[in-house]
Amino acid sequence: MTTLRDVAKATGFSATTVSRALRGFDDVTEETRRRIEEVARALNYRPHQVARKLVTGRSGMVGLILAEPPKAFEHGHFFELVAGLSMAFSARGLDFVLHVGDGTDTLATHERLVARGALDGFVVTFPVADDPRIEMLLARDYPFVVHGHHRGDARYAYFDDDNRDVSEQAVDVLAAAGHRRVALIAGPAIWPSVAARLEGFHAAMARWQLPVDPSLIVHGDTSAAHGVEACHSLLAPGRDRPTAVICCNSLVAAGVYETARRRGLSVPRDLAVVAHDDVLPQVRTDALDPPLTVTRLALRDAAEPLADLLVRRIAGEPVSTLQVTRKAELVERNSVSRLRD
Amino acid sequence: MTTLRDVAKATGFSATTVSRALRGFDDVTEETRRRIEEVARALNYRPHQVARKLVTGRSGMVGLILAEPPKAFEHGHFFELVAGLSMAFSARGLDFVLHVGDGTDTLATHERLVARGALDGFVVTFPVADDPRIEMLLARDYPFVVHGHHRGDARYAYFDDDNRDVSEQAVDVLAAAGHRRVALIAGPAIWPSVAARLEGFHAAMARWQLPVDPSLIVHGDTSAAHGVEACHSLLAPGRDRPTAVICCNSLVAAGVYETARRRGLSVPRDLAVVAHDDVLPQVRTDALDPPLTVTRLALRDAAEPLADLLVRRIAGEPVSTLQVTRKAELVERNSVSRLRD
DNA sequence: CTGAAAGCGCTTACAG
DNA sequence: CTGAAAGCGCTTACAG
Numbered sequence: 013m014t015t016l017r018d019v020a021k022a023t024g025f026s027a028t029t030v031s032r033a034l035r036g037f038d039d040v041t042e043e044t045r046r047r048i049e050e051v052a053r054a055l056n057y058r059p060h061q062v063a064r065k066l067v068t069g070r071s072g073m074v075g076l077i078l079a080e081p082p083k084a085f086e087h088g089h090f091f092e093l094v095a096g097l098s099m100a101f102s103a104r105g106l107d108f109v110l111h112v113g114d115g116t117d118t119l120a121t122h123e124r125l126v127a128r129g130a131l132d133g134f135v136v137t138f139p140v141a142d143d144p145r146i147e148m149l150l151a152r153d154y155p156f157v158v159h160g161h162h163r164g165d166a167r168y169a170y171f172d173d174d175n176r177d178v179s180e181q182a183v184d185v186l187a188a189a190g191h192r193r194v195a196l197i198a199g200p201a202i203w204p205s206v207a208a209r210l211e212g213f214h215a216a217m218a219r220w221q222l223p224v225d226p227s228l229i230v231h232g233d234t235s236a237a238h239g240v241e242a243c244h245s246l247l248a249p250g251r252d253r254p255t256a257v258i259c260c261n262s263l264v265a266a267g268v269y270e271t272a273r274r275r276g277l278s279v280p281r282d283l284a285v286v287a288h289d290d291v292l293p294q295v296r297t298d299a300l301d302p303p304l305t306v307t308r309l310a311l312r313d314a315a316e317p318l319a320d321l322l323v324r325r326i327a328g329e330p331v332s333t334l335q336v337t338r339k340a341e342l343v344e345r346n347s348v349s350r351l352r353d
Numbered sequence: 354m355t356t357l358r359d360v361a362k363a364t365g366f367s368a369t370t371v372s373r374a375l376r377g378f379d380d381v382t383e384e385t386r387r388r389i390e391e392v393a394r395a396l397n398y399r400p401h402q403v404a405r406k407l408v409t410g411r412s413g414m415v416g417l418i419l420a421e422p423p424k425a426f427e428h429g430h431f432f433e434l435v436a437g438l439s440m441a442f443s444a445r446g447l448d449f450v451l452h453v454g455d456g457t458d459t460l461a462t463h464e465r466l467v468a469r470g471a472l473d474g475f476v477v478t479f480p481v482a483d484d485p486r487i488e489m490l491l492a493r494d495y496p497f498v499v500h501g502h503h504r505g506d507a508r509y510a511y512f513d514d515d516n517r518d519v520s521e522q523a524v525d526v527l528a529a530a531g532h533r534r535v536a537l538i539a540g541p542a543i544w545p546s547v548a549a550r551l552e553g554f555h556a557a558m559a560r561w562q563l564p565v566d567p568s569l570i571v572h573g574d575t576s577a578a579h580g581v582e583a584c585h586s587l588l589a590p591g592r593d594r595p596t597a598v599i600c601c602n603s604l605v606a607a608g609v610y611e612t613a614r615r616r617g618l619s620v621p622r623d624l625a626v627v628a629h630d631d632v633l634p635q636v637r638t639d640a641l642d643p644p645l646t647v648t649r650l651a652l653r654d655a656a657e658p659l660a661d662l663l664v665r666r667i668a669g670e671p672v673s674t675l676q677v678t679r680k681a682e683l684v685e686r687n688s689v690s691r692l693r694d
Numbered sequence: 695c696t697g698a699a700a701g702c703g704c705t706t707a708c709a710g
Numbered sequence: 711c712t713g714a715a716a717g718c719g720c721t722t723a724c725a726g
Contacts, residue, residue: 013470015703026713031705039711058468062412063703065403066718073450081440084634087432094435095422098453102462107471109414110451112439121443127399129354130448293425294635356719367697372721380695404719407702470703 014057022051034059073107074322075131077122077145080115085235085263088292089311093159096315097135104323106132119144126154133326135159135318140202157322157334159314162204163211169325169334171317175205178307178340179212180219182258182286185305185342187220190351191284195228195254197242197264206231209260209288228254239267247275255351256284262295265304280349288340303345309338355398363392375400414448415663416472418463418486421456426576426604429633430652434500437656438476445664447473460485467495474667476500476659481543498663498675500655503545504552510666510675512658516546519648519681520553521560523599523627526646526685528561531692532625536569536595538583538605547572550601550629569595580608588616596692597625603636606645621690629681644686650679 019034020027025048033040033048040048051057065071076097082090094110101108109131113121122145125131133155136145139162149156150167161170179196186194196213199206210229217224230245232238239259247253259265265287272283279285279302289297289306297304321334360375361368366389374381374389375398381389392398406412417438423431435451442449450472454462463486466472474496477486480503490497491508502511520537527535537554540547551570558565571586573579580600588594600606606628613624620626620643630638630647638645662675 013468013703016705017703027704028706028713028715029711032712035705041711044711056468058465060703061469061471062403062406063718064705066407066703066720067705069718071403073448081436082432087429087634090436091423091428091431094451095431095453098451099422099455102452102454107414107450108452109448110435110439111443111449112436113443114440124399127354127397130402293428354719357721358719368720369697369699369722370695373696376721382695385695401719404702405721407704407719408721410702 013060014052014055015060016057019048019052019055019057022055023048069129070326071130071132072105073109073131074101074133074135074326075109075111075125076135076137077111077113077118077125078137079113079118081112083233083235085233085237088263088294089234089290091293092290092311093137093315096312097319100315100319104319106319106323119148122148126152133157133322135322139204141204155322155325157318157325159318160203160205161335163208166335167331169321169331170336171314171321172337173205173309174337174339175208176212176215178288178309179209179258180216181307181340181342182288183213183216183220185286185344185348186256186258186284187216187222189256189284189348191256192222192351193225193228193252193254193256194222195246195257196230197239197246197257197259197268198229198231199234199260201231206260213258225252234261234263236263236267236270239264240271241267243268243271247271247277254283256286256348259285259287262287262289262292262297262304262306265297266295266300269300269304280347284348284351286348289343297343298345300347302347305345305347306343307340308343309340354401355393355396356401357398360389360393360396360398363396364389410470411667412471412473413446414450414472415442415474415476415667416450416452416466417476417478418452418454418459418466419478420454420459422453424574424576426574426578429635430631432634433631433652434478434656437653438660441656441660445660447660447664460489463489467493474498474663476663480545482545496663496666498659498666500659501544501546502676504549507676508672510662510672511677512655512662513678514546514650515678515680516549517553517556519629519650520550520599521557522648522681522683523629524554524557524561524563526627526683526689527597527599527625528557528563530597530625530689532597533563533692534566534569534593534595534597535563536587536598537571538580538587538598538600538609539570539572540575540601542572547601554599566593575602575604577604577608577611580605581612582608584609584612588612588618595624597627597689600626600628603628603630603633603638603645603647606638607636607641610641610645621688625689625692627689630684638684639686641688643688646686646688647684648681649684650681 016027020030030048033045098108136156137159139158139160158170161172230242272279277283286305289308291310297306325334357368361371371389374386439449477497478500480499480501499511502513571583613620618624627646630649632651638647
């Protein structure tokens with residue numbers, strides 16, 4: 013491996029000058045720089061990252077730590093996020109470290125990596141209320157960015173969807189079409205995004221002066237299997253059935269479609285369906301039958317902003333300027349029809 | 354951050370002794386060690402990885418570099434491999450760096466990471482004939498392990514499926530059931546695994562004294578869409594149709610099932626289907642209708658051996674002891690029926 | 695059994 | 711504009 017000293021010897025300049033020439037400082041003669049660059053190239057010199065890290069204190073690496081291996085139904089989510097982040101960080105010259113835990117020790121893992129100075133910063137996903145990872149990172153003043161955020165918590169950098177608005181848009185579409193009994197198949201209650209969706213749901217229903225039937229709100233995971241299960245319970249015989257259902261994501265919606273079909277119910281004639289679409293590779297919501305009306309926000313599009321925010325946070329920007337929310341786009345297709353009354 | 358020196362000062366011992374005590378060398382008094390460990394714990398000392406790396410020459414990191422973002426249909430494969438490798442390396446105390454390229458510069462990326470001494474070793478996936486990555490790594494004598502291998506190439510460590518045997522088992526099942534016109538929907542011709550599958554196919558057909566019709570061998574990617582397309586061409590009107598088809602993976606088989614159904618053909622009555630099953634999250638081959646007969650080899654199970662081989666290679670073991678092949682398990686279900694003649 | 699010294703490959707004040 | 715020196719935090723011969 014060629015070192016700085018090798019280049020210094022070969023050119024006759026000192027290591028100091030070589031270092032500065034190569035880093036583009038302007039206190040080096042143009043000619044000197046040219047000569048040094050030429051030799052460095054000829055010798056195929058590359059600065060040793062580890063040495064540089066030791067002196068600068070920066071590791072050039074950022075990490076994503078998952079508590080446990082994603083569930084099988086989450087593979088699309090994992091794929092979009094991990095591939096996207098890796099590319100986004102690569103483009104910024106940072107190495108992306110992925111740690112998939114075994115479910116026992118996320119916090120310990122974060123702490124170990126923090127203490128070892130191994131990473132310059134973290135991406136935290138699926139924050140929960142009073143998330144211990146976030147508290148730990150905050151306590152140590154370690155740079156990190158959160159995908160999602162706990163409402164009202166302004167202590168950290170985050171990139172979040174406007175989940176309140178997501179539900180409001182969904183309710184608006186349905187209410188405008190005359191629906192009054194609207195069900196909500198929501199995600200895990202522990203996620204802040206789900207709380208925000210719930211808030212938006214209640215707010216919009218109130219705005220349209222529609223009653224909310226608590227038995228029409230179901231929590232669970234984001235799998236098609238959960239969609240099937242939730243839909244079955246919603247359509248149970250003898251119940252006052254909803255005329256419309258809002259699904260927390262496209263997999264759940266696929267489950268709802270399947271269940272409705274099995275029950276001999278037609279979408280949208282007998283049941284209107286609206287879902288939030290993260291644009292996962294498993295389900296193309298435009299290819300469903302009928303094409304699904306969605307609030308859309310591609311998960312993949314979160315990678316670039318997330319990387320950008322983390323880089324800026326590492327550079328020392330205050331968190332107050334690093335809190336970004338984006339609104340979903342409503343894509344009306346054929347899964348909602350006007351309720352005849 | 355607590356450093357070695359801090360611990361040295363606090364205990365009154367030298368940095369040398371502290372280092373050795375903490376690393377468990379046996380030339381330190383039991384009492385000294387105890388005292389040092391106690392103080393180190395109290396001070397929450399963790400050796401700084403970067404510094405350690407600089408002196409030992411080991412980075413404690415290994416990497417997987419993907420040329421380009423996986424296609425949408427590959428997300429299950431990506432998921433199994435990446436999550437599996439991350440967990441396997443974590444369990445061995447190594448950080449897993451994932452680099453997803455933009456399709457323009459895989460080799461350059463490998464070279465940069467090699468030259469910077471950033472990684473201790475690599476996992477190389479989807480090797481192709483005369484793979485430039487492999488040649489580069491070999492030329493520099495850099496540790497790496499390949500998932501798959503080019504037949505007869507004994508220059509590197511690898512973990513591979515016995516792809517020849519995969520095809521032989523598939524043909525055996527079909528031929529034993531009386532099938533003579535057997536089609537093969539194969540993967541991309543550039544992969545060595547595909548060449549091995551082809552070899553096994555020809556060998557087994559010859560063993561059963563069955564003619565091979567070249568027009569019954571179709572190459573393409575491993576998506577369901579390709580399965581649909583290939584099946585359509587195989588069943589084109591006016592052709593002498595195959596009675597059985599072997600699919601390179603379960604997604605392709607799903608496409609074949611769908612096409613057969615659309616054509617009004619019944620599996621297995623009109624068409625027998627056997628596929629290779631990597632056990633991806635997208636397709637549960639036992640849940641298809643009818644349940645699919647497969648040669649099975651869970652992709653996820655490759656992660657541990659791959660990590661193990663790379664660690665041993667990094668430790669200096671010769672490649673000759675690090676070349677592992679495993680055989681697929683035949684799982685007979687209901688997609689093959691006896692051909693009545 | 696313990697410690698002083700050198701060094702891993704770089705960067706960055708500080709002089710000149 | 712250029713260089714000698716110190717130092718990032720550790721490990722490892724080498725003495726004693």
